[in-house]
Each structure stands twice: as structure tokens, then as C-alpha cells.
Amino acid sequence: MTATAEPTATAAAQSDAAGEPAGTDPAAAFAELYGREPEGIWAAPGRVNLIGEYTDFNDGFVMPFALPHTARAAVSRRDDGVLRLYSSDVPGGVVSLRVDELAPHSGHGWAAYPAGVLWALRAAGHPVTGADIALTSTVPTGAGLSSSAALETVTALALNDLFELGLTPAQIAVAGRRAENDFVGVPCGIMDQMASACCAEGHALHLDTRDLSLRQVPFDPAARGLTLLVVDTRVKHALGDGAYAERRAGCEEGARLLGLPMLRDLPYEELATALTTLADAGADESVIRCVRHVVGDNHRVEQVVALLDAGDLRAVGPLLNEGHVSLRDDLRVSCPELDLVVEAANAAGALGARMTGGGFGGSAVVLVEEAVAGTVAGAVVEAFAAAGHAAPGIFDAIPSAGARRLR
Ligand code: ADP
Numbered sequence: 001m002t003a004t005a006e007p008t009a010t011a012a013a014q015s016d017a018a019g020e021p022a023g024t025d026p027a028a029a030f031a032e033l034y035g036r037e038p039e040g041i042w043a044a045p046g047r048v049n050l051i052g053e054y055t056d057f058n059d060g061f062v063m064p065f066a067l068p069h070t071a072r073a074a075v076s077r078r079d080d081g082v083l084r085l086y087s088s089d090v091p092g093g094v095v096s097l098r099v100d101e102l103a104p105h106s107g108h109g110w111a112a113y114p115a116g117v118l119w120a121l122r123a124a125g126h127p128v129t130g131a132d133i134a135l136t137s138t139v140p141t142g143a144g145l146s147s148s149a150a151l152e153t154v155t156a157l158a159l160n161d162l163f164e165l166g167l168t169p170a171q172i173a174v175a176g177r178r179a180e181n182d183f184v185g186v187p188c189g190i191m192d193q194m195a196s197a198c199c200a201e202g203h204a205l206h207l208d209t210r211d212l213s214l215r216q217v218p219f220d221p222a223a224r225g226l227t228l229l230v231v232d233t234r235v236k237h238a239l240g241d242g243a244y245a246e247r248r249a250g251c252e253e254g255a256r257l258l259g260l261p262m263l264r265d266l267p268y269e270e271l272a273t274a275l276t277t278l279a280d281a282g283a284d285e286s287v288i289r290c291v292r293h294v295v296g297d298n299h300r301v302e303q304v305v306a307l308l309d310a311g312d313l314r315a316v317g318p319l320l321n322e323g324h325v326s327l328r329d330d331l332r333v334s335c336p337e338l339d340l341v342v343e344a345a346n347a348a349g350a351l352g353a354r355m356t357g358g359g360f361g362g363s364a365v366v367l368v369e370e371a372v373a374g375t376v377a378g379a380v381v382e383a384f385a386a387a388g389h390a391a392p393g394i395f396d397a398i399p400s401a402g403a404r405r406l407r
């Protein structure tokens with residue numbers, strides 16, 4: 001691996017989606033670093049999950065939507081087996097790799113995400129012979145908003161187009177997930193990449209993670225006089241990593257004791273009986289709690305879908321609160337900062353709020369009447385200051401487009 005210098009001039013600020021902060025132009029960095037124009041520019045968004053948490057590794061349902069924040073890639077093909085990667089968001093300059101030497105778990109820091117995509121495509125038999133890539137992103141990193149999936153998806157989409165691989169959006173998502181699971185080594189589910197690849201503007205994605213069947217459900221809070229705030233707590237507690245594996249094991253144990261392939265296979269109507277069965281069988285309390293959360297949250301996804309279809313967005317609020325309580329008390333993946341967002345937002349008049357993503361930090365979503373969105377955001381900021389926490393990042397999450405070619 002070799003590294004060269006940063007471009008000396010930063011590119012002009014740009015933004016093409018409502019609600020997207022200005023970012024840098026990857027084409028200018030590309031031209032400066034690689035000495036030619038890119039063949040194209042692609043964008044893939046971060047996401048926020050409205051409801052359905054810790055359900056994707058149980059073959060369950062999720063309900064993400066795309067953010068206006070995107071990762072962008074300026075890309076050209078190479079036919080000499082070289083992959084060059086650059087991100088304007090991290091120091092270190094260009095990372096230069098050989099495609100035939102790419103191997104899982106071999107380091108490369110941030111570059112493992114896009115390099116892993118190229119590896120995954122080649123491992124699936126696609127003739128990707130190398131590329132020059134310049135990346136830039138407005139998706140906050142490590143905030144539970146899937147900056148990693150945005151990076152993977154934009155890379156996979158660009159390579160799909162340039163090498164004419166003919167992949168569907170779902171196949172692009174699968175390549176990204178394979179990169180993250182098998183190359184980088186992060187055991188994430190398929191939700192993040194599917195959201196980045198498949199979401200549509202003004203919609204949330206009702207996704208069945210068992211067979212990747214999906215439906216675009218109209219979701220336009222602003223049209224109903226509502227605002228969906230994302231509150232980035234800016235904290236990440238170390239407990240998170242082992243806890244994910246532990247919850248996953250708890251879910252698998254619950255399904256095994258109930259004689260089910262996956263917890264997804266337990267209908268909500270049978271939850272109470274199943275919990276009694278588990279208690280009678282001497283199941284660990286933590287296993288019982290995992291089952292209750294997953295089956296409950298799966299059911300909440302279905303309830304939210306019905307409400308969105310009926311145009312009753314305000315009624316989603318209490319379900320967000322229910323979901324948060326379940327994640328806090330049953331799954332135990334929240335943290336004081338996330339609980340404080342939910343508590344302060346509700347006390348200031350929000351319709352409902354919940355942590356979103358893996359928890360132990362990261363972000364929360366808050367559904368609020370547009371007229372009091374500023375008041376509620378101010379109350380959360382004040383509560384953080386009073387508790388001695390650093391100021392959270394708050395923005396209006398406008399359901400935006402999925403991955404696309406820009407030019
Ligand atoms: P999340 O996906 O929730 O933002 P992750 O820990 O899954 O958090 O992914 C964050 C990692 O993805 C970063 O540490 C970095 O390695 C990589 N990454 C994300 N965005 C960029 C970027 N713009 N440039 C370089 N690396 C990035």
C-alpha cells in the first residue's frame with residue numbers, strides 16, 4: 001500500500017438535495033489527484049431507520065428511509081489491476097492497492113470499505129479490473145446513519161455502471177454487505193445497504209430482510225405539517241460491539257428453544273404464549289427479553305406501515321416511544337444520552353421519539369409538529385447542556401432518493 005499527498009485546492013462546495021449540507025466536489029479532487037477527468041460521478045445516501053431495530057438478523061422487517069446526506073464518488077476504470085482510493089474526509093492521501101492481492105481482514109483502515117466492494121464483486125465472478133476512485137461524503141460518520149453503507153453502495157453502483165455488470169439495486173446492496181461482513185469484518189445486517197441502494201424520495205422502505213422483498217411506502221412528514229428530527233448524540237459507548245453479538249446470540253437461542261428457524265417466524269399473536277413456554281423451559285431472562293423485543297418491534301413495523309398507508313403520521317409517535325422503551329428495557333441497548341433525547345423531546349411536546357440504529361450512542365429520531373420543532377430541538381440541546389454532555393447534532397431528516405448516477 002502506498003500513499004500520496006492530498007490535493008492542494010479543495011473543490012467548490014456543492015449540494016443538490018433539499019436538506020443536504022454542502023460537501024466537496026469529488027470530480028475536482030479526482031482530476032487533481034489522478035490527472036484526468038472521471039468517467040462519472042455517483043451518489044449514495046446514508047439512512048435512518050424509522051422503526052424495526054435488531055430485527056434484520058432475525059429475518060424480520062425494517063423501515064428505513066434515505067437521508068439527503070450522501071457519499072459521492074468520482075470514478076474511472078483501470079485495466080491494469082490497480083485500485084486507487086482517496087477520501088477527502090480522512091487524512092493520508094491516495095491509497096494504492098492491487099486488486100489480485102485484496103484479502104479479507106487485511107487492514108487498510110477506511111479504504112477497506114470500498115476495496116472490500118471491489119473484492120466482493122470479483123469474488124462473485126465479476127470482471128472488475130481496477131479503478132481510480134475519489135470519495136467525499138456529507139453523511140456523519142459513526143453516528144448510526146450508515147456512512148459505511150453509503151461508501152460501499154456508491155462504490156458498488158459506480159463499478160456496476162462502468163463495468164456494465166447489470167446488477168440490480170438489491171445485488172448492489174448484497175455486494176456492499178459482503179464487503180462489510182467478510183472483508184472489513186463488521187457483522188451488520190442487510191438493512192443499511194438496502195436502504196442506501198433502494199430508497200426513494202418521499203418514501204420509507206418497508207423491507208422484508210428474509211427475501212429482500214420491499215415496498216416503497218409514502219412518507220412525507222413535511223406534507224403533513226410534521227418534522228422528523230435526527231439527533232446525533234455524538235457519543236459511542238465501547239460496550240456496543242460485544243453487546244451486538246450477545247443480543248444476536250440471545251435471539252438465536254430464543255428461536256432454537258421455540259423450535260423456530262428465526263424469531264421472524266413467531267407471529268405477534270403467539271408472543272405471550274411463547275414467553276410462557278420459554279419461562280417454563282427455564283430460558284434465561286435475557287433470552288426472553290430478546291424475544292419480546294424482536295417480535296414486538298417486528299409488529300410495530302407492520303403497525304407503522306398501516307398508519308403511513310392511512311396517512312395517519314401523527315399516530316406513529318406513540319409507537320416510536322414504545323419501540324424506545326423496548327430497546328431500553330428489554331434489549332438494553334440504549335444509553336443515558338439517547339434516553340435523555342427521548343425524555344427531553346417528549347417533555348417539550350414531541351409526538352414520539354426513539355433511539356435508532358445499534359444503540360449505545362449514535363442517533364435518535366424525534367417526530368414533532370413542524371410548528372414546535374425548534375422548541376423541541378432547543379429543549380434537547382438545553383437538556384444536554386444541563387447534564388454536562390457535549391452539544392448534539394440536530395437536523396431535519398427529509399426522506400430522500402437512494403443511490404444514483406449524478407453525471
Ligand atoms: P456508521 O456507518 O454508522 O457511520 P461505521 O462505524 O459503520 O459507522 O462506519 C464508519 C466508518 O466508515 C469510518 O470509521 C470510516 O472507516 C468509514 N467511512 C465512512 N465515511 C467515510 C468517508 N467519507 N471517508 C472515509 N471513510 C469513511
Ligand code: MG
Pocket residue numbers: 146147148149192
Ligand atoms: Mg455502518
